[in-house]
Each structure stands twice: as structure tokens, then as C-alpha cells.
Amino acid sequence: xxxxxxxxxxxxxxxxxxxxxxxxxxxxxxxxxxxxxxxxxxxxxxxxxxxxxxxxxxxxxxxxxxxxxxxxxxxxxxxxxxxxxxxxxxxxxxxxxxxxxxxxxxxxxxxxxxxxxxxxxxxxxxxxxxxxxxxxxxxxxxxxxxxxxxxxxxxxxxxxxxxxxxxxxxxxxxxxxxxxxxxxxxxxxxxxxxxxxxxxxxxxxxxxxxxxxxxxxxxxxxxxxxxxxxxxxxxxxxxxxxxxxxxxxxxxxxxxxxxxxxxxxxxxxxxxxxxxxxxxxxxxxxxxxxxxxxxxxxxxxxxxxxxxxxxxxxxxxxxxxxxxxxx
Amino acid sequence: xxxxxxxxxxxxxxxxxxxxxxxxxxxxxxxxxxxxxxxxxxxxxxxxxxxxxxxxxxxxxxxxxxxxxxxxxxxxxxxxxxxxxxxxxxxxxxxxxxxxxxxxxxxxxxxxxxxxxxxxxxxxxxxxxxxxxxxxxxxxxxxxxxxxxxxxxxxxxxxxxxxxxxxxxxxxxxxxxxxxxxxxxxxxxxxxxxxxxxxxxxxxxxxxxxxxxxxxxxxxxxxxxxxxxxxxxxxxxxxxxxxxxxxxxxxxxxxxxxxxxxxxxxxxxxxxxxxxxxxxxxxxxxxxxxxxxxxxxxxxxxxxxxxxxxxxxxxxxxxxxxxxxxx
Amino acid sequence: xxxxxxxxxxxxxxxxxxxxxxxxxxxxxxxxxxxxxxxxxxxxxxxxxxxxxxxxxxxxxxxxxxxxxxxxxxxxxxxxxxxxxxxxxxxxxxxxxxxxxxxxxxxxxxxxxxxxxxxxxxxxxxxxx
Amino acid sequence: xxxxxxxxxxxxxxxxxxxxxxxxxxxxxxxxxxxxxxxxxxxxxxxxxxxxxxxxxxxxxxxxxxxxxxxxxxxxxxxxxxxxxxxxxxxxxxxxxxxxxxxxxxxxxxxxxxxxxxxxxxxxxxxxx
Ligand SMILES: [Mn+2]
Ligand SMILES: [Mn+2]
Numbered sequence: 001x002x003x004x005x006x007x008x009x010x011x012x013x014x015x016x017x018x019x020x021x022x023x024x025x026x027x028x029x030x031x032x033x034x035x036x037x038x039x040x041x042x043x044x045x046x047x048x049x050x051x052x053x054x055x056x057x058x059x060x061x062x063x064x065x066x067x068x069x070x071x072x073x074x075x076x077x078x079x080x081x082x083x084x085x086x087x088x089x090x091x092x093x094x095x096x097x098x099x100x101x102x103x104x105x106x107x108x109x110x111x112x113x114x115x116x117x118x119x120x121x122x123x124x125x126x127x128x129x130x131x132x133x134x135x136x137x138x139x140x141x142x143x144x145x146x147x148x149x150x151x152x153x154x155x156x157x158x159x160x161x162x163x164x165x166x167x168x169x170x171x172x173x174x175x176x177x178x179x180x181x182x183x184x185x186x187x188x189x190x191x192x193x194x195x196x197x198x199x200x201x202x203x204x205x206x207x208x209x210x211x212x213x214x215x216x217x218x219x220x221x222x223x224x225x226x227x228x229x230x231x232x233x234x235x236x237x238x239x240x241x242x243x244x245x246x247x248x249x250x251x252x253x254x255x256x257x258x259x260x261x262x263x264x265x266x267x268x269x270x271x272x273x274x275x276x277x278x279x280x281x282x283x284x285x286x287x288x289x290x291x292x293x294x295x296x297x298x299x300x301x302x303x304x305x306x307x308x309x310x311x312x313x314x315x316x317x318x319x320x321x322x323x324x325x326x327x
Numbered sequence: 328x329x330x331x332x333x334x335x336x337x338x339x340x341x342x343x344x345x346x347x348x349x350x351x352x353x354x355x356x357x358x359x360x361x362x363x364x365x366x367x368x369x370x371x372x373x374x375x376x377x378x379x380x381x382x383x384x385x386x387x388x389x390x391x392x393x394x395x396x397x398x399x400x401x402x403x404x405x406x407x408x409x410x411x412x413x414x415x416x417x418x419x420x421x422x423x424x425x426x427x428x429x430x431x432x433x434x435x436x437x438x439x440x441x442x443x444x445x446x447x448x449x450x451x452x453x454x455x456x457x458x459x460x461x462x463x464x465x466x467x468x469x470x471x472x473x474x475x476x477x478x479x480x481x482x483x484x485x486x487x488x489x490x491x492x493x494x495x496x497x498x499x500x501x502x503x504x505x506x507x508x509x510x511x512x513x514x515x516x517x518x519x520x521x522x523x524x525x526x527x528x529x530x531x532x533x534x535x536x537x538x539x540x541x542x543x544x545x546x547x548x549x550x551x552x553x554x555x556x557x558x559x560x561x562x563x564x565x566x567x568x569x570x571x572x573x574x575x576x577x578x579x580x581x582x583x584x585x586x587x588x589x590x591x592x593x594x595x596x597x598x599x600x601x602x603x604x605x606x607x608x609x610x611x612x613x614x615x616x617x618x619x620x621x622x623x624x625x626x627x628x629x630x631x632x633x634x635x636x637x638x639x640x641x642x643x644x645x646x647x648x649x650x651x652x653x654x
Numbered sequence: 655x656x657x658x659x660x661x662x663x664x665x666x667x668x669x670x671x672x673x674x675x676x677x678x679x680x681x682x683x684x685x686x687x688x689x690x691x692x693x694x695x696x697x698x699x700x701x702x703x704x705x706x707x708x709x710x711x712x713x714x715x716x717x718x719x720x721x722x723x724x725x726x727x728x729x730x731x732x733x734x735x736x737x738x739x740x741x742x743x744x745x746x747x748x749x750x751x752x753x754x755x756x757x758x759x760x761x762x763x764x765x766x767x768x769x770x771x772x773x774x775x776x777x778x779x780x781x782x783x
Numbered sequence: 784x785x786x787x788x789x790x791x792x793x794x795x796x797x798x799x800x801x802x803x804x805x806x807x808x809x810x811x812x813x814x815x816x817x818x819x820x821x822x823x824x825x826x827x828x829x830x831x832x833x834x835x836x837x838x839x840x841x842x843x844x845x846x847x848x849x850x851x852x853x854x855x856x857x858x859x860x861x862x863x864x865x866x867x868x869x870x871x872x873x874x875x876x877x878x879x880x881x882x883x884x885x886x887x888x889x890x891x892x893x894x895x896x897x898x899x900x901x902x903x904x905x906x907x908x909x910x911x912x
Contacts, residue, residue, distance in 0.1 A: 012816065015816045015865075018865070018866060019785060019788065019812070019816075019865060019866040020788065020866065021866055043816065043817050045817035045818050045819070045865070046816055046817040046818070046865045047865075049818065049862070049864045049867075050862065051818075080817070080895060080896070081895050081896075082819075082820075082823060082893075082894065082895035083895050084823075084893055084895060085820055085822055085823055085859060085893075085895070086822055086857075086859060087822060087825075087856050087893070118895070118896050119896055120895055120896040147540070147542070148540070149476075149478065150571075151476065151478070151570045151571035151573070151574040152538070152540070152570070152571075153508075153535075153538030153539075153540075153568075153569040153570070154538040154539065154540060155538075155571070156538060156569070156570070156571040157537070157538045159571060181480075208480075210484070211479070211480030211481040211482075211483060211484045212480075212481065213474070213475070213479070213480075213481060215474070215565075216769050219769050219770065220769070238542075241480075242480040242483070243478045243479070243480070243483070244477075244478035244479075244482070244483040244486060246478070246577050247478040247574060247577070249577050250573050250574070250576050250577055299784075300784035300785070303784075303785070303787060304787060339687065342687045342736075345736070345737060346656060346659065346683070346687075346736060346737035347659065347737065348737055370687065370688055372688035372689050372690075372736070373687055373688040373689070373736045374736075376689065376733070376735045376738075377733065378689075407688070407766060407767070408766050408767075409690075409691075409694060409764075409765065409766035410766050411694075411764055411766060412691055412693055412694055412730060412766075413693055413728075413730060414693060414696075414727050414764070445766070445767050446767055447766055447767040543898045546898050546899065547898065626655075627655035627656070630655075630656070630658060631658060
């Protein structure tokens with residue numbers, strides 16, 4: 001199968017430096033381009049004040065100048081749907097659709113071709129908003145984020161909408177964190193710093209790698225300890241799930257984008273928790289020709305004890321993708 | 328794809344009557360034959376005293392006479408692996424393999440072609456026992472039982488053994504209970520009889536059918552009630568899982584057998600909890616040509632308030648299979 | 655599962671041994687859909703009128719053999735088969751007084767595929783003639 | 784996440800209004816990887832030396848606008864952006880005494896995709912000159 005998987009970076013990866021204003025939006029775009037990646041993904045509400053309000057014309061001009069200058073292209077905007085934005089009120093479907101349409105117009109204005117749909121968006125809202133997305137030629141992808149897997153009940157309901165409408169503008173965005181074969185040590189170590197028992201943590205990691213069902217591990221740990229911090233370690237196994245990467249095959253034509261989630265790259269360009277090579281091979285074999293966008297999420301686990309270097313992390317992640325055949 | 332799915336019955340389905348000695352082993356075989364099914368599955372340790380010790384020659388002769396008389400064929404024997412059979416001792420791999428081999432010899436003696444491998448069997452034990460199964464030309468199928476799904480971490484480890492060995496004698500046995508779209512009312516009603524709040528039960532059933540992740544439902548119920556019986560209803564959503572039936576497609580060549588789990592058939596030959604038609608269509612499309620064996624498991628949920636009629640339940644289930652194109 | 659069938663009153667009686675009442679017995683079925691080796695019986699607890707009787711006084715009579723607690727723990731071959739009515743004999747001076755009693759039976763089975771013990775309870779009002 | 788960056792001491796001072804100290808203020812960042820509308824701020828709780836100050840005395844100054852508790856609840860458009868340092872002004876007669884204090888900030892954000900509130904806490908030893 002011919003594949004032409006492309007490399008991008010979600011600027012979410014630079015959240016530490018962006019938060020502290022050590023890096024500007026342009027700096028993030030420049031850092032992305034420096035890795036050789038060509039795709040830009042943003043969490044709009046992070047990167048652009050006022051999102052999803054349409055930014056100023058001045059900003060829009062600047063945005064496309066940056067795209068030209070750095071030889072990158074807008075790929076995906078990650079939207080949110082805060083049904084409970086107004087205290088005591090839950091969005092009606094109409095309000096939710098209106099909110100979503102704002103994100104579609106925002107994405108469209110900035111040249112994004114894909115929107116990451118947040119997991120709590122309901123299938124009935126998707127059905128109502130698809131025509132608007134089609135009109136703007138923007139593909140909507142529901143993010144398949146751990147602990148969901150692509151055949152989970154909730155994902156199946158979305159799949160039923162895809163089947164029912166036959167649209168080409170609604171699909172899946174698997175997040176690589178859904179293939180967590182081994183728990184991320186930065187996450188485990190943070191809990192140990194917060195007081196978790198290292199022996200219990202070791203046990204949980206072993207059980208997770210053996211593929212033991214999280215329920216069992218949680219039960220065993222509840223018999224080893226009555227401390228909440230130890231239960232939190234056990235719960236890591238429940239939330240950082242793994243599924244056989246071949247589960248993507250049957251859905252390949254509907255995979256519109258991929259989140260390259262990672263927690264901590266080694267110097268040898270490996271993400272120890274996630275079998276990237278296996279997943280990339282499945283994507284290649286299936287003829288996937290969209291982007292994999294680096295999505296560094298390790299900063300929150302190390303920021304208490306060290307300076308975060310997201311630029312280096314993303315560089316290494318991008319090199320890993322290249323090593324596995326993503327040009 | 329040509330399919331020739333065949334109908335069988337697991338005598339486990341008649342457990343109520345067999346337990347109370349209202350039906351003998353022969354009665355169970357006769358009841359199966361009366362439905363037009365041709366396959367016999369047994370839980371050896373239920374149906375045949377002394378299992379997995381080889382039964383007497385007299386019994387073996389009788390067994391094959393029954394197979395002839397009723398025009399049925401032995402299909403599968405369901406084994407168990409009680410690692411902790413001896414108090415304070417956990418089987419070594421060697422002991423586990425020896426135990427498993429007994430089941431293989433037992434199955435072979437009685438003409439079974441398939442063994443249902445209980446879920447707690449480890450992948451390393453599978454690897455050690457496969458050659459023995461090959462020598463006896465018996466296919467081993469790891470049962471994919473809710474809450475596992477065919478791409479779960481544990482199932483993936485078994486899949487890795489299948490890939491590694493390339494054997495034709497190890498595959499999967501999906502249990503239809505892993506496609507529980509709606510919670511079984513007989514299960515829910517039993518908990519209500521035990522004191523669960525019917526309003527909470529209704530909420531849990533709605534959330535389950537909507538595909539809401541069980542974690543969320545359990546959390547919501549924990550805020551509605553501090554009673555353990557209400558939490559037990561919420562936990563039903565966690566243990567009676569659903570997965571998109573198309574998840575079977577990629578593994579179709581390795582599906583050696585199917586457990587037709589069901590809880591309560593309607594007079595119109597429907598099992599309300601499980602979308603049988605969808606799963607059967609996936610099996611048909613994939614060219615599956617093994618058995619689906621009825622596996623009635625409703626008795627335990629109604630035995631406290633009514634007389635159980637497993638024979639009628641199985642008859643209806645078999646008619647449903649016929650209605651969905653399984654001859 | 656099968657809790658309502660666990661206690662089999664038909665076999666209920668005080669047991670006379672050399673002219674003296676040595677205890678009482680009743681029939682019991684294993685509350686499980688398959689038979690198990692006796693070694694898997696983690697616990698068989700009998701109570702009468704709310705009082706739990708000592709484990710070491712409880713004997714399991716399976717077909718022609720009798721097993722006390724220690725013997726059950728070590729018995730890997732003999733089995734309490736599915737649906738099989740065995741007898742439980744409980745040593746008790748003078749047995750049970752005539753009349754009605756609340757008989758309780760708790761069986762705890764150590765099952766390979768369950769991370770926790772399978773505990774099943776039955777209560778029955780019985781009458782000693 | 785970002786707890787260690789929540790309290791921004793640089794902006795810490797007692798506030799003088801018409802010659803009197805009306806309260807104190809300090810800088811704060813939202814402990815979240817995206818900005819939110821002010822209506823999503825379920826709670827902003829400030830404590831000094833272990834004592835929680837009343838919610839209705841806490842004012843959020845976002846760029847040119849000031850919002851009290853009620854105003855925050857109803858503000859769907861204005862946002863506390865990601866990484867943005869806003870000021871929290873707490874009405875308090877005489878402000879904070881000179882010297883060291885333990886300042887606590889708890890932010891509770893109502894997030895659409897979480898079934899439970901996102902509560903983040905920060906503590907910092909600060910000095911009033
Ligand atoms: Mn993601
Ligand atoms: Mn089954």
C-alpha cells in the first residue's frame with residue numbers, strides 16, 4: 001500500500017514554554033519547522049486569545065505570513081465543547097451546534113483542514129454539524145483518546161453516524177496514548193515523589209506490561225495498601241490503556257489524523273511506553289496518508305523538579321518518526 | 328464470502344436442570360438435537376464426573392452412541408486452569424501445562440476438536456502447550472469474554488503467541504456477551520429485588536446504551552447513592568461490555584469458535600441485550616465456518632423467583648440463529 | 655448462583671454413634687456450575703441459630719469417603735461434583751435439639767479465574783424431629 | 784499541572800485607594816493548558832496564613848476589566864487566557880501586615896470533558912514590604 005504519512009507538530013507540545021511566555025506563537029511555529037515537520041496543529045484556545053472568535057484581520061495576515069515564512073501548513077485545530085460553560089445550564093443541542101460552528105469558522109479562517117473533536121461531543125451533535133463542516137470542506141475527527149479505543153461503545157456510536165451519513169467529513173483521530181504498552185515512568189515517578197510506594201509502583205508497571213486487566217491490579221493494590229496515593233498509581237493502569245494496533249486497520253479509511261502522544265523521549269529516539277513502530281507499520285500498511293502530529297505531554301510530570309525542554313522533546317519525537325519511515 | 332456457520336449448544340445452558348438432576352446428560356444432548364443444532368459443547372467439569380480424568384471405556388462407548396443416536400457431533404470442551412488448586416501453592420508453568428494436557432487428552436478421547444481456554448491461562452503456558460494440541464489436532468481458543476475485547480492488552484499477548492508460532496491450532500473464541508449493547512434486564516431486576524434503587528438502575532441502563540464510559544456512570548451513581556447495592560448496578564456497566572462487532576473482522580481467520588451467550592430470549596426470538604444480527608453479519612461477511620454454540624446464562628438471575636426453563640430458552644436462541652441465516 | 659439449592663434438608667438428622675448422638679448431618683450441594691477438587695474448598699462454614707460452629711468439627715462425606723478440614727485441603731483428586739448432594743456431618747454433643755432451627759451454610763470456593771474468593775451463603779429453617 | 788506557576792509574586796502589593804489600604808493583590812495564572820471564559824471559573828479561593836478569605840471579596844482583574852464573583856459567573860465572552868497573568872484583588876481592611884505570609888490559591892475550573900471539577904492548589908510564602 002502506498003503511504004505518504006506526513007509529519008506535523010501540535011503546538012500543545014510547547015505548552016510549558018508558551019505558558020511562561022518563553023516562547024511566542026511564532027517561536028513555536030519556527031521550532032516546528034526546524035524539525036522538518038510541515039504540519040501545524042493548535043489547541044486554538046491555547047494559542048490564539050479569544051478563540052473561537054475570529055482573530056483580527058491583522059493576525060490572520062500574520063498567520064499566513066508565518067506559514068509561508070516557515071514552509072508549514074495549518075493541519076488541525078483542536079476544539080472543545082463546554083456544555084456547562086454557563087453555571088447551572090447545560091447546552092441544548094442547538095447551543096452546542098452553534099458553539100461548534102464557531103470553531104469551524106475559526107478553523108476555516110486560519111486554513112485548517114481538520115478539526116479535532118473533543119470526546120464529550122455527542123453523536124447527535126455530530127450529525128447536526130456535519131453539513132456545516134462539509135460546506136467548509138473541513139474534516140471532523142473524533143479523538144480516540146485513552147481509555148477509549150476505536151471500537152469502544154462511545155466510538156461505535158460515532159462510527160454509526162459515519163456509516164449512516166456516508167460523509168467523507170467525519171472520521172477518527174487516534175491518539176497514540178491509546179497504545180500505552182508500558183506506563184510512562186515520568187507519570188509513575190511523579191506519584192512516587194508524591195508519596196506512592198515504589199514497590200507497589202513496580203508491581204503496577206509489571207502488571208500493566210503483562211496486559212493484566214486493570215481491575216485486577218487495582219484490586220491487588222487495594223489489598224496491599226489503603227493509601228490513596230498508591231491507589232492512584234494502580235488507577236494509571238486503568239486510564240493509560242493499550243489496544244492491539246491492528247484494531248485501526250478496519251477503520252483505516254476513516255482515520256483523518258493521528259495525535260503523536262508521547263511522555264518522554266530517550267536519547268535514542270524511543271518513547272518507551274508506546275510501540276510507535278508497530279502502530280506506524282499498521283498505518284503504513286493501511287495506506288494512511290495524513291499527518292502524525294507530535295503531542296508532547298510530559299511537562300506536567302516533571303515541571304516540579306526540573307526545567308522542561310519541549311523543543312528537544314519534540315525534536316527527538318520527530319526524529320523517531322523519521323526513523324520509522326515517516327519522511 | 329461463503330460462510331457455513333453451524334449451530335451448536337453448550338450443555339452449560341441446561342445447568343439449572345442438570346444441577347437439580349431433572350435432566351441427565353443424555354436429556355441435554357437430546358434437547359440440543361431437538362433444536363436442529365448439530366454441535367455439542369460441554370463444560371467437562373460440569374457434565375462428566377472426574378473430568379479431566381479420562382472417563383471409563385463404558386462411558387466413552389455410551390458417549391459416541393449418543394452422538395450417533397442424536398446426530399450430533401462433539402465440538403468443544405471448556406477447560407479450566409486452577410493455578411491455586413492446592414492451598415498456598417501456585418502452579419509452576421510445568422504443573423499448569425500438565426493440567427492442560429490432561430484436558431487435551433480428555434477432549435481428544437471424547438472426540439472434541441476444540442478446547443475453550445479459560446481467560447486466566449497465560450500466553451507463556453499457551454506457547455508450551457501448543458505442540459501437544461497440534462499433535463492431537465485439537466484447536467485451542469482463548470475465550471474473549473466481557474470485559475475483555477479481542478484487542479485488549481491480554482488478548483494482544485495471546486495474539487502475539489499466535490503470530491509468533493504461526494500455528495493453526497490457537498485462536499480466539501469470542502463470547503457474545505462482549506457485545507452487550509443494553510444491560511440484561513434479568514440481571515438488573517435481580518439487583519432491584521436485592522434492594523437497588525429502580526431510578527438509579529434506569530439511569531445506568533440508559534447510560535450503558537448510550538455508550539457512556541462505565542467510569543462516568545459509576546462516578547455519577549456514587550454521587551447519587553452510598554449504598555453498595557446501587558454501586559453493584561453501576562458496576563454492571565463496567566463488566567458487561569460492548570465493542571464494535573467489526574473488531575472481529577481483522578481476526579476472522581483466527582476465530583475458531585463462538586460462544587452464543589444470552590440471558591433471556593423474548594417470544595419473538597430476540598436477545599434484547601446483544602445485537603446478534605450485527606455480529607452474525609460480521610461473521611458471515613468474514614467467511615466464518617465454525618459453530619455458534621448457545622450459552623444460556625440467565626438461570627442464576629431468575630432462579631430465586633421462578634422456575635427456569637432452559638430448554639425453551641435454548642430453543643428460542645436456536646430459532647434466532649436460524650432467523651439470522653445460520654442454518 | 656444456586657444458593658437456594660445449597661442446603662438439602664432431606665438428609666437432615668442427628669447422627670447416633672454407639673448409642674450416643676455424636677452430631678448432626680444434612681445434605682449440601684456446591685453452589686457452582688462445575689465440580690471442584692476438594693482442595694478448592696477454602697471454607698465450609700456451618701451455623702445454627704446464628705452461631706458459627708467450629709471448622710474442625712465439619713466433615714464432608716463424599717460418596718464413600720469422609721474428609722475433615724485438613725484432609726479436604728490436601729485432596730486434589732476427589733471432587734464435589736456439580737449438582738452432587740454430599741453430606742456434611744458436624745460433630746456436636748447431643749446434636750441439635752428437637753424443633754425448629756435456622757441452619758446456615760457458607761461455602762467459599764478458591765477459583766482460578768477469579769481474583770477474589772467466591773463466597774455463597776444459604777439459610778434455611780429446618781426442623782429436627 | 785502548572786500549579787507552581789499559579790501565584791505570581793511580582794504583582795504582590797497592598798492596594799491604596801483614596802489614602803486607605805483597601806486590600807491586597809497578586810498576580811495569578813490559570814493552571815490549565817488552554818484559556819477559559821470567566822464563567823467556567825467555578826471557584827477562586829484565596830487563603831492567607833491558613834485562613835480562607837470570603838469569595839465575595841475576591842475580584843478578578845483581566846486586562847482592563849474587573850469582575851466580582853457574580854460577574855465572573857455570568858461572563859461568557861471575556862477569557863482568562865493560557866499563561867496570562869491576571870490580578871486578583873482581595874478586599875481586606877488594612878491589607879496584609881508587613882512581613883512573611885503563607886498565600887494559598889485554589890482554582891476550580893468547570894471543564895466540559897471532565898465529570899468532576901478540576902481543582903488545582905498552590906501555596907507560596909510571600910513577603911509584604
Ligand atoms: Mn491527543
Ligand atoms: Mn462463554
